[in-house]
Amino acid sequence: MAESVVLATHKRDGRGSHRAAKLRSQGMIPAVVYGHKEATLSVTLSGEELGNAIRHGARVVDLKSDAGVQKALIREIQWDHLGKEILHVDFARVSMDERIKISVPIEVKGIAPGVTAGGLLGQPMHTLHVECLAIRIPEHIRVNINELQIGGAVHVRELHLPEGVLALDDPDAIVVHVTAPQAEPEAAAAPAATAEPEVIGRKAAEEGEEEK
Numbered sequence: 001m002a003e004s005v006v007l008a009t010h011k012r013d014g015r016g017s018h019r020a021a022k023l024r025s026q027g028m029i030p031a032v033v034y035g036h037k038e039a040t041l042s043v044t045l046s047g048e049e050l051g052n053a054i055r056h057g058a059r060v061v062d063l064k065s066d067a068g069v070q071k072a073l074i075r076e077i078q079w080d081h082l083g084k085e086i087l088h089v090d091f092a093r094v095s096m097d098e099r100i101k102i103s104v105p106i107e108v109k110g111i112a113p114g115v116t117a118g119g120l121l122g123q124p125m126h127t128l129h130v131e132c133l134a135i136r137i138p139e140h141i142r143v144n145i146n147e148l149q150i151g152g153a154v155h156v157r158e159l160h161l162p163e164g165v166l167a168l169d170d171p172d173a174i175v176v177h178v179t180a181p182q183a184e185p186e187a188a189a190a191p192a193a194t195a196e197p198e199v200i201g202r203k204a205a206e207e208g209e210e211e212k
Contacts, residue, residue, distance in 0.1 A: 005058050006061070007046070007061050007062070009033075009043040009063050010028075010045070024087070028044040028045065028047060030042070030043075030088050031043050031089040032089075033092075034090070034091070034092060035072075035093035043065070050086060050089065051086065054086075059073060060073050060074070071094050071096070072091035072092060072093050073092045075090045075092040094134035095134070098134045100134045102130060102132070102137060103127040103129050104140060105139075105141070107141065108123060108143050108145055109145070112149070112178050113146075113149055114150035114152060115178060119178040119180060120179050121176065122178070123175070123176045124173070124174050125156075125169070125173060125174070125175045128159070128167060128169060130165050130168060131165075132164055132165040133164060136162070136165070138165060141161065142160075143159065143176055148178050151178065153175075153176070153177035154176050155172055155174055155175065156169050156171050156172070
C-alpha cells in the first residue's frame with residue numbers, strides 16, 4: 001500500500017477556464033477539497049508534486065495549508081484529451097478510521113500452465129470494487145495464475161485480499177480464466193462434379209436432326 005504523502009496547497013481566488021489555464025502555465029494545478037460536512041475549498045498545488053504522488057500510486061494524501069494538515073482521498077483527476085496533463089483534481093476529506101468504497105486495479109502474475117498447453121488467457125475483470133479503510137487502500141489486487149489449467153478460472157470469491165479489505169463485486173464473477181483454443185474450421189469440401197442438366201426438348205430436337 002502506498003504511503004501518504006504531503007502536498008502543500010494554497011488558497012485559490014477566482015474561477016473560470018482562463019484563470020485555470022494561467023495557473024497551469026505556472027506549474028500549478030487547480031483543485032477542490034470537499035466532504036465531512038465542511039465548506040468546499042478551492043486550492044492550487046504544485047503540478048510536479050502532484051504528478052509524482054500519482055505516479056507512485058498515492059491514493060490518500062496529506063494536504064497542508066495555513067489552517068493545518070488534513071487527509072484527503074484523490075477522488076477524481078481530470079486529464080487533457082491526450083491523457084498526459086492534469087487539468088483539475090477533486091480531493092475528498094477522509095479520516096483515519098473511515099471506511100470507503102473504491103476501485104482497485106487487478107494485477108495478474110505468473111504463467112498459466114493452461115496457456116503453455118495452448119489455451120487462451122482471458123481477463124474479464126481489470127478492476128475490483130472494494131470497501132476498506134481510507135488509509136489502507138491496496139495499490140492493486142494480485143492474482144496468481146501459476147496453477148491455472150485449460151478450463152480453469154479464478155473467481156472474485158477466490159481472491160486473496162489484504163486484511164480489512166472487502167470485495168463488493170459478485171463473488172461468482174470471473175476475474176481471469178483459460179479457455180480451450182478455438183478449433184480450426186474444416187476446409188470446405190470441393191463440390192462434386194455434376195452432369196450438365198438436360199434441357200427438356202433438346203434431346204428430341206437433336207434426334208430429329210439426326211434423322212434428316
